[in-house]
Structures are given as structure tokens and as C-alpha cells.
Amino acid sequence: MKKQIIELPREIVIGDDVIDDTAEMCKRIGLKGPVLVISGPHTKDVAGLKVVENLRKAGYEVDFDVAISIKKSDVDKIVEESKTHNFIVGVGGGKIIDIAKYSAYNLDIPFISVPTAPSHDGIASPRATLSYNGQKYSYDARAPRAIIADLNIISKAPFRLIASGCADMIAKLTAVTDWRLAHDEKGEYFSEYAASLALLSAQIVLNSTDKIKKRNKDGIKDLVKSLISSSIAMCIAGSSRPASGSEHLISHSLDSLVKDKKSLHGEQCGVGCIISSYLHGMDWKKVRDSLRNLGCPINSKELGVSDSYIIRAIATAKLIRPDRYTILHKIDMDEDKAEKAARITGVIQ
Numbered sequence: 493m494k495k496q497i498i499e500l501p502r503e504i505v506i507g508d509d510v511i512d513d514t515a516e517m518c519k520r521i522g523l524k525g526p527v528l529v530i531s532g533p534h535t536k537d538v539a540g541l542k543v544v545e546n547l548r549k550a551g552y553e554v555d556f557d558v559a560i561s562i563k564k565s566d567v568d569k570i571v572e573e574s575k576t577h578n579f580i581v582g583v584g585g586g587k588i589i590d591i592a593k594y595s596a597y598n599l600d601i602p603f604i605s606v607p608t609a610p611s612h613d614g615i616a617s618p619r620a621t622l623s624y625n626g627q628k629y630s631y632d633a634r635a636p637r638a639i640i641a642d643l644n645i646i647s648k649a650p651f652r653l654i655a656s657g658c659a660d661m662i663a664k665l666t667a668v669t670d671w672r673l674a675h676d677e678k679g680e681y682f683s684e685y686a687a688s689l690a691l692l693s694a695q696i697v698l699n700s701t702d703k704i705k706k707r708n709k710d711g712i713k714d715l716v717k718s719l720i721s722s723s724i725a726m727c728i729a730g731s732s733r734p735a736s737g738s739e740h741l742i743s744h745s746l747d748s749l750v751k752d753k754k755s756l757h758g759e760q761c762g763v764g765c766i767i768s769s770y771l772h773g774m775d776w777k778k779v780r781d782s783l784r785n786l787g788c789p790i791n792s793k794e795l796g797v798s799d800s801y802i803i804r805a806i807a808t809a810k811l812i813r814p815d816r817y818t819i820l821h822k823i824d825m826d827e828d829k830a831e832k833a834a835r836i837t838g839v840i841q
């Protein structure tokens with residue numbers, strides 16, 4: 493049997509004001525400076541500078557970088573300039589966390605994840621999305637050595653980001669079904685444990701919808717825990733398989749087709765999940781109703797994408813990763829089948 497190394501976070505700290513525990517936790521897990529803190533133009537004020545101050549007070553030598561671009565060439569510059577640091581702390585939304593974990597992976601140093609919004613499961617996964625020549629690609633990255641999830645900060649994130657995180661979790665229902673299909677029909681490696689953990693993430697969110705909608709702290713905590721569980725499922729599987737199936741391919745396909753769209757990753761995966769659950773013969777109406785109940789987009793109009801782009805995205809999604817066998821590959825998806833599925837599910841009118 494092939495050797496597998498599973499890298500998991502050593503500590504996950506969740507609670508109110510736990511951002512003030514950053515230095516203490518870094519010491520506890522044996523991290524010594526100098527450290528690079530990366531934050532974003534907005535998140536630096538709510539969290540980034542707090543982390544810098546907290547680490548400096550504890551005696552860490554800290555450099556601070558406000559990152560804006562996820563262009564691979566710009567992130568490679570951060571990697572080039574960070575060779576003297578012993579670890580990286582990423583404080584911000586999905587893009588900042590991606591920049592930090594990609595940099596840490598390429599520098600072969602630990603990375604601490606301090607998310608400020610629960611918008612998708614990248615907060616703890618070993619993959620990063622960066623752009624190259626105007627297209628988004630997924631790169632190998634470092635899973636966090638530890639995660640600090642401050643509920644006071646995360647629960648104040650715009651509700652749209654919270655709902656988008658929920659949609660990314662609901663999308664695990666079809667991701668796991670696609671993985672099982674690839675196992676049954678193509679003999680692909682399948683981990684029952686990783687699959688169950690990913691499905692549990694979806695179930696936690698579905699059970700906590702009402703609490704999450706009220707921004708109740710328990711509900712937000714459930715969402716954060718499910719995002720982390722999904723990331724850990726990816727660490728255990730050694731790939732994004734438990735968290736990313738045909739619904740994610742549809743989302744990635746939209747990313748590559750529509751340049752100036754405003755829709756979020758989780759929102760696109762949610763709509764992709766309606767289509768994919770229909771194609772799998774699952775209860776797609778339940779998926780749609782759960783998304784609608786959370787206030788997530790359930791059709792092209794709400795997503796802000798034209799019907800023709802939606803059809804093309806579904807039809808060509810299988811080409812994004814030909815090696816990742818899903819229901820789209822099984823039925824040899826084309827424009828006619830895509831339009832039919834989108835019309836039946838109400839994704840296009």
C-alpha cells in the first residue's frame with residue numbers, strides 16, 4: 493500500500509476574542525520568530541494589526557504585509573522576500589489565507605490561519621487558489637499548523653459571506669457522491685472516513701441553518717467547525733476529492749468563462765450543487781430549498797450570470813479537470829443536456 497503522510501492542524505482555537513491568544517498559542521506549539529503576518533486592506537483594521545500587536549508584545553520580531561493581489565507572480569514575490577521568516581500568519585478572508593498558505597508551502601515553514609470570514613473551507617485546506625494569466629488555478633499549499641477562529645470577528649462578517657460558506661458546505665453532498673461514483677466506476681481511491689467527515693460538515697450546516705441566519709454565535713461556531721472538518725477531510729484524503737466534485741467544476745468553469753462576475757465561490761458551488769444533485773438523481777429540490785432558506789442564489793439571475801454562460805459553464809465543466817471523474821464525465825455532458833438540467837431545476841428560466 494502507498495505510504496501516506498497526513499498533515500493536520502496541531503491546535504484549533506475557537507471562541508470570542510481568541511485573536512488575543514495568538515502569541516500564547518504560537519509559543520505553546522513551539523513557534524519562534526521572526527514571523528511574517530499577511531493581512532488584507534480591510535481585514536488589517538479588524539484583525540491583522542491586532543495580531544501584529546499581540547505577537548510584538550510577546551517578544552516576536554514581526555514583519556507585516558498587506559496583500560491585495562492573488563496573481564501568482566505577485567505572491568511569488570512575497571515568497572522571494574520572506575526567506576528570513578520562520579513562520580507565516582495569514583489574517584483575513586479566503587484570498588489572504590490562500591496567499592499565506594501558498595507562501596508557507598513554498599518556503600517550507602509553518603502557517604497559522606486566522607480567518608475573518610467563514611466564506612469557504614479554504615481556511616484550513618492544503619490547497620490555494622491563485623490567478624495566472626487571468627485564469628484561476630489550484631496550487632499545492634500548506635495546511636495550517638494551527639487555526640485561530642475568533643467568533644467575535646467572524647460573526648460580524650457580511651452575511652453574504654456567511655451564507656456563501658454554508659453553500660460551500662451543502663456542496664459536499666454532491667462532491668462525496670461524485671467521489672463514490674469515481675471509486676465504483678474507475679476504482680479511484682476512496683476514504684470512507686474522509687467522505688463521512690465531509691458529509692458531516694454539510695449536515696451540521698443543514699441542522700444549524702436557523703441559528704446561522706440569526707448570526708447566533710452557536711450557529712456561526714457550527715459553521716466554522718464544519719468548514720474546518722471539511723478541510724480536515726481533504727487533509728485525510730490527501731486531495732480535495734471529499735470537498736470538490738462536479739458542482740465545484742461548474743463553479744471553476746464559471747470562473748474561467750466570466751471575467752467580471754460578482755458571484756462568490758460558495759454561491760456558485762451552491763447553484764452547481766442543484767444541477768449536480770439533479771444529475772445524480774438526488775433530492776435536488778431539498779438542496780435548492782436549503783440554499784434558498786439561507787438567502788443564497790439559486791438561479792442565474794440571482795447569481796448575476798447570463799443563462800448562456802451558465803449553460804456553457806455546465807457543458808464545459810468536465811474539461812476543467814478531465815482526470816476528476818464525476819457525473820458530468822459519466823453522462824458526457826454537452827450544451828443540450830446542460831440546458832435541459834438548468835431548465836428543469838429552475839437555474840435558468
Ligand SMILES: [Zn+2]
Nearest residue numbers: 612613660761
Ligand atoms: Zn469550495
